[in-house]
Amino acid sequence: MIRYDTLPTRCGDLLVAINESGLIHVDFVAGLRALPDMSCWQQDHGALAPFLAEFDAYFAGRLQRFSLPLAAHGTAFQQAVWQALCDIPYGETRSYSDIARTIGKPDAVRAVGAANGRNPLSIIVPCHRVIGQNGSLTGYAGGLEIKKALLKLEILGHEKPHRFQST
Secondary structure (H helix, E strand, C coil): CCEEEEECCCCCCEEEEEECCEEEEEEECCCCCCCCCCCCCEECHHHHHHHHHHHHHHHCCCCCCCCCCECCCCCHHHHHHHHHHHCCCCCCCEEHHHHHHHCCCCCCHHHHHHHHHCCCECCCCCHHHEECCCCECCCCCCCHHHHHHHHHHHHCCCCCCCCCECC
């Protein structure tokens, strides 16, 4: 059974879904990507409370690394890309090329972009930390304004300079 709830955030409502193994879906309700078919899902605020509490702490600037159990499905390549995204430190960014090199596939920049775009766990798997090689903000399923807001949230008060530019 898939259980879900929504969380209002400063970036918009966040849809959070779990199954018996852990977190399977996190996405902005008003994002650019179509939401999954939720007709068989059950809204369950109690079951989602610990998950929503971590998101609240993240948006309040008190949490930099999530401790939630993850259960996202993807190909071996997608899983490798998503793991590399999880290794990007809070408040830092990497390019698609950086990620391709990190997973040992330096020529797979476009495939890295595609895997990034299929990330089912926005924020948790921080695809918003991936930018263009020239430092420009590039696509994000939640929309570029949300991507910019998430990066600003993470970079405010962070000691290291950021590497992204608004376009």
